[in-house]
Amino acid sequence: xxxxxxxxxxxxxxxxxxxxxxxxxxxxxxxxxxxxxxxxxxxxxxxxxxxxxxxxxxxxxxxxxxxxxxxxxxxxxxxxxxxxxxxxxxxx
Numbered sequence: 001x002x003x004x005x006x007x008x009x010x011x012x013x014x015x016x017x018x019x020x021x022x023x024x025x026x027x028x029x030x031x032x033x034x035x036x037x038x039x040x041x042x043x044x045x046x047x048x049x050x051x052x053x054x055x056x057x058x059x060x061x062x063x064x065x066x067x068x069x070x071x072x073x074x075x076x077x078x079x080x081x082x083x084x085x086x087x088x089x090x091x092x
Contacts, residue, residue, distance in 0.1 A: 006059045013052035
């Protein structure tokens with residue numbers, strides 16, 4: 001897994017939110033009666049914001065997992081060879 005797809009998904013969601021909000025503003029500017037359409041767009045915006053926040057959380061979790069992995073690998077690098085073999089033999 002890489003950070004790039006997560007970052008790209010978050011960027012897409014951010015752009016979608018901005019696009020929907022802009023579209024609502026344009027329709028209101030023209031005075032278009034859009035009550036039903038506005039309800040749908042608001043639902044899409046809310047879902048998009050939730051998904052964007054989800055992508056933020058996934059990205060943060062990924063970064064934390066990578067930090068933990070680096071810590072573990074550094075710890076293994078500091079062990080003596082006999083200790084490494086013990087750790088390897090204990091893992092399922």
